[in-house]
Structure formats: C-alpha cells, structure tokens
Amino acid sequence: MLFERLDQELTRDSAMPHTYYEVLVRLSEVPGRSMRMSELADRSLSSRSRLSHAVARLEENGWVRRETCATDRRGQLAVLTDAGFAALAAAAPGHVEGVRSHLFDALTSQQVQHLGEISALVADRLRESCSVAEANSSCPEADLTDPGRANSTIHAV
C-alpha cells in the first residue's frame, strides 16, 4: 500500500512513476551525474527489464541521455541532463513530504529504529541469496557479464 501510494502521488504530482524517480536520484548522486547502465541496474530496486524501459522513456523525455562508455566498450552510460535534474529537483520536496507523512509520521523513533534494523536484515539476506544464486547462474538479478557487480553492494532502501 505504501509503495503504491507513493507511486501514485509521484505520477499525479510530477508525472513520473517511482521507477523513473529512482533512476534520476541515483544519477544525481554520482560524480558527472552519469553511471554505467549495468551499475545503475545493480543499485536499482527494479528489475533490469523495467530499468531499461524506464531509461528509454526518460531519454524520450530529455531527462537522461545514453552515451557509449569511453573506458569500456561493453558498457553504456546513462547521463542525467540538466532538464532531468530540474525535473528531479521539482519532484523531490513533494515525494520527501509523502514519505515523511505516510511512513515516518506514523512511527515512534524506536519503531523507526526497529524498521531500519529489520530492513537491513532482509536486504542483507536478499543480497546473500542472490550471490549464491548468481554462482549457480539462476539469480533473476544476476548479470555475470558485469565485472563491477561484486563491488557494488550499495542498495538504497
């Protein structure tokens, strides 16, 4: 219910579903506001196919452009444009207020702490089972062609 509501509010107020918002946030946080598509996928909560679709639509909007990666021919870069940054800056305050209002305002500080611990445990376990599955080539999120994957264990919650 929470994710659905936040997605609906972002779509209504800023014409972007949460998947798009997440891509823009990721790109805005890194130097050069650009990231390899494969790394973006690793850091994303969405599946690779959903992410590819989102980036294609963001490119149509002029919020992201794709470039060939200079140091790695296999890699393609996603680059946040100035228009994309402006769209994110316009959407962020409302979304932050939504998260605060729908999630944090409902909880005591102790409950926020508990939720943080619970989320970290579940996320760690998911990453771990993915690593095992990856070794067996059956993890839905695995991309064995990406040498950077082993080092990119940061996932935003």
Added chain:
Amino acid sequence: MLFERLDQELTRDSAMPHTYYEVLVRLSEVPGRSMRMSELADRSLSSRSRLSHAVARLEENGWVRRETCATDRRGQLAVLTDAGFAALAAAAPGHVEGVRSHLFDALTSQQVQHLGEISALVADRLRESCSVAEANSSCPEADLTDPGRANSTIHAV
C-alpha cells in the same frame, strides 16, 4: 528489493507476476470464488488500472472469467475458474516458501511482532488519509461511484 524478488520468483516459477497471484488469492478466499470488480480493487494493493489490466490477462489465460452482477447492473463480477484455482494451488507453496525464506527467516519473533505493529500503523494511516482525500475527491484510489467502498476497509498486507 523484497517485493521485486518475490515478483521475479513467481514469474519465473509460475508464470504469474505478483499482481495476478494476489487477484487469484482474493477470489479464492470468498464464497463462490467471485467478487465485484470494484470490491476486488478495494481489497487489492494494486491501482485500479493495474488491476483491470491483470484481470484482462487472467481472463485470456482462462483463470478468471467476468460476469454481469445479477443484483447490481453497474457491477461486474470477476469469477475464479477451476483452472485458475489449480494455477494458484500450484504456485502457492513456492511463493509461501519464498516469503518465509526471504522475510521471516531473517527475523526474530520479536522483530516479526515489531514489523506487524509498524505495518498496521502505516496501513491504518494510509487508509485514513485516503478517506480524507476521498472526501476531497483527490484520493488516487478513490472511486466515488462505488457505494460498497465505505464498508470495505479490509486490505490484506
């Protein structure tokens, strides 16, 4: 990450995304295995448009059929077919095992209790803010044409 993983596993193992699974579960739990579309939407975690899309696909699969509601001309019924029930019965054990493995096995019984309390608070708050927004005709989930909505406050978590 959790929802994404469960969705991927259901799709991989049972050829149904979680939205479809949820519709089949809802229908399987009620007498006659049928429910008005509007009530199904109220009890669903998905948006109305996503739900309509899911039911259309489930109908193509032969897992659900739609019927005109005898007592309410405006209402359309979604009915679970025997094939749909069989598909759900085949998918459920793997999905239940996934939820257990990815969520509950990571947590202590106290953490499960905390998560239950936290989820209930957030869900209650979302329902409440939706009721207020509904009165102002701006709730994304509101359907003012549905007289049954005010009484259907049960949402599965």
